[in-house]
Amino acid sequence: MDTETLKSKCTHLWRESGRLWLDFRTQTSAIHVDALERKWITISLLVIGLMVTIITLDALFDGINPPSKVETIDSASLHLSEEFAEDNLGVQVDDKGKVTIRMVAGRYSFFPKHIDVPAETQLTFRWVSMDVLHGVHIPMTNMSTMIVPGYVAEVTTTIPKPGEYPMLCNEYCGLGHNHMWSNISVIAKEDWQAPAKTLVKGGKP
Ligand code: CUA
Secondary structure: OOHHHHHHHHHHHHHHHHHHHHHHHHHHHOOOOOHHHHHHHHHHHHHHHHHHHHHHHHHHHHOOOOOOOOOEOOHHHHHHOOOOOHHHOEEEEOOOOOEEEEEEEEOOEEEOOEEEEEOOOEEEEEEEEOOOOEEEEOOOOOOEEEEOOOEOEEEEEEOOOOEEEEEEOOOOOOOOHHHOEEEEEEEOOOOOOOOOOOOOOOOOO
């Protein structure tokens, strides 16, 4: 393509886009938008723009990831995995005294159905889903995360107040979603007994 043809093509494109923009303007100006409505549209667009900017900056400069830190796992074979095999679920304490809780979410429960954890102690929860997207929320605590199939969601938290708490699914996962829950007993630190089995396989040390 010689320079002349390129030039004329560009001029044509430029004119064409100008014409389209004018068309767009004429058509949209024919729609009446109330001044107040226009104000709110602008505010909402600005808020969306701000959010998108924050998310983009966080992703680019702070490497913000899902709670999984992008740790992947095969959801279809959890029972065969070293870490999330049935015997390994629930509360475990390693020789340094670190408390790790491994839980599997599946339609429609969290497994194991009931766990005992100590209050005022750092707890590391490792959640996986065996089927679809679930979420877990323990009311009155800051335990809340999505459990995305294919990823391990890790949350470290401390529950200060002893008591009985439900674990609720907070992502719609099917017809039984509103029956999807388990229990967690938070026991005063001095009364809590570490489970006899302290074997920790797989996962992070
Ligand atoms: Cu699981 Cu909703």
